[in-house]
Amino acid sequence: MQSILENYRDSIFETFFGNVHHCIVIVDHQGHISYMNDSYCDFLGVDKEKVIGQHVTAVIENTRMHLVVESGKEEMADLQQIRGDFMVAHRIPLKSDGEVVGALGMVLFRDTDEWKVMNTHIKDLLLELETYRNQMQQQNGATYSLHDIISSSPEILELKNKIKKVAHGDVSVLIRGESGTGKELFAHSIHHLSERSTKPFIKVNCAAIPEHLLEAELFGYQEGAFTGAKKGGKQGKFQLAHGGTLFLDEIGDMPMHAQVKILRALQEGEVEAIGAVRPQQVDVRIIAATNQPLEKLIEDQRFREDLFYRINVVQVQVPPLRERPDDVRVLSKYLLQKVSDRIGKRIEEFDQEVYDLFQRYNWPGNVRELENVIESAVHLTNNDVIQLDDLPEHIQPESAIIQEQSSLKELVENTEKQAIERMLKKAEGDKSLAAKWLGIGKSSLYDKVKKYKL
Numbered sequence: 001m002q003s004i005l006e007n008y009r010d011s012i013f014e015t016f017f018g019n020v021h022h023c024i025v026i027v028d029h030q031g032h033i034s035y036m037n038d039s040y041c042d043f044l045g046v047d048k049e050k051v052i053g054q055h056v057t058a059v060i061e062n063t064r065m066h067l068v069v070e071s072g073k074e075e076m077a078d079l080q081q082i083r084g085d086f087m088v089a090h091r092i093p094l095k096s097d098g099e100v101v102g103a104l105g106m107v108l109f110r111d112t113d114e115w116k117v118m119n120t121h122i123k124d125l126l127l128e129l130e131t132y133r134n135q136m137q138q139q140n141g142a143t144y145s146l147h148d149i150i151s152s153s154p155e156i157l158e159l160k161n162k163i164k165k166v167a168h169g170d171v172s173v174l175i176r177g178e179s180g181t182g183k184e185l186f187a188h189s190i191h192h193l194s195e196r197s198t199k200p201f202i203k204v205n206c207a208a209i210p211e212h213l214l215e216a217e218l219f220g221y222q223e224g225a226f227t228g229a230k231k232g233g234k235q236g237k238f239q240l241a242h243g244g245t246l247f248l249d250e251i252g253d254m255p256m257h258a259q260v261k262i263l264r265a266l267q268e269g270e271v272e273a274i275g276a277v278r279p280q281q282v283d284v285r286i287i288a289a290t291n292q293p294l295e296k297l298i299e300d301q302r303f304r305e306d307l308f309y310r311i312n313v314v315q316v317q318v319p320p321l322r323e324r325p326d327d328v329r330v331l332s333k334y335l336l337q338k339v340s341d342r343i344g345k346r347i348e349e350f351d352q353e354v355y356d357l358f359q360r361y362n363w364p365g366n367v368r369e370l371e372n373v374i375e376s377a378v379h380l381t382n383n384d385v386i387q388l389d390d391l392p393e394h395i396q397p398e399s400a401i402i403q404e405q406s407s408l409k410e411l412v413e414n415t416e417k418q419a420i421e422r423m424l425k426k427a428e429g430d431k432s433l434a435a436k437w438l439g440i441g442k443s444s445l446y447d448k449v450k451k452y453k454l
């Protein structure tokens, strides 16, 4: 005897899905709509007959159904914005014999009036949250926390765990890694996780402050301390960071005489503003970052060994992007979303060839370069999907010199040399501009220009 399910499958299906208030959609393994119930069609104002067969992204705003089909992972109670309102969506992959064959999506709201009240409430809360976040950022200067560090590589996961362990307490942390690898994100995250998180996070870019201003910047000055001193004097970064964290970025570029003063401030816990009669007590936690080989600088007597030991209590080494291939795809997707939101242009994806190239490319400027490349492509493209042609010339495949029998080191160096050569040419010899485009520091570009005799 055949079961009722076999005989009346379609009617049961329609009774079940067709008569509920919830919006229901079913997509196939390619993200094309196979079914949409009346509630959903009414809500979107679309014709039931016409939506069947269309790609879900063409019909539903901000949908992630096609991504759920791709990942095979369910997404429950996710907030989705449709026509300016927040909805709660469930997205469930449909499997047969272990294979994902499609996905079922459900947008929940029991009745529109009830939902409207809740929706206004959510919007209100999000706005309030945003206001508090902005206030916090303005107060303490640390914008990012650990969940902003996007990664699926084991190396970064390990670093995140290390940071969770050392963030509490006041231990000094030295973050090392090439330019653009995300060192600053880690510095922010340490501050966020520490007991000092409600206190200021003050960044000093040691490479960017002219030598003769560094002392005044770091320790401040009293009114009338020198000609041109501001009325009322000025607080130094150490005083501003009191109770919080002082982030000494590019510490390898700090001049020797400033290093002596910083060391004294750290050892004695007090600083003396220029022109002050007595020193001031300061309580700061130090996080330093550099892409310079500090041990080599110590050998060349350009960095003080005692300062090195003072700042290098815990070391965090952020690997370059080319050494974490697992991150290239997730970061590309994340940055595409970030850049398209910023620019206000809706670009959904990269062509597979672009992913392949991203995977092969050397990324001398690391994540910053990846972001710059994506930003340039989003500006230039006329498609919804970024194609190879949309990418800047210096990363195009033909620019990679692939010679047989080259060692990996030679390949990497050749590619790096060629990228720098092209950028210098494009920037008409302007090294600052070329460094910016490549996403590396000026000093790093100078070192490479010297190395490759460009």
Ligand SMILES: Nc1ncnc2c1ncn2[C@@H]1O[C@H](COP(=O)(O)OP(=O)(O)OP(=O)(O)O)[C@@H](O)[C@H]1O
Binding pocket: 148, 149, 150, 151, 177, 178, 179, 180, 181, 182, 183, 184, 185, 186, 249, 289, 290, 291, 331, 367, 368, 371, 440, 441
């Ligand atoms: N894992 C990541 N997830 C998301 N964004 C990242 C990640 N790593 C880096 N970025 C982004 O890349 C850019 C460069 O990162 P950051 O400034 O932290 O690098 P850095 O190592 O401090 O560079 P530099 O040595 O030049 O100061 C920033 O826009 C940052 O937000």
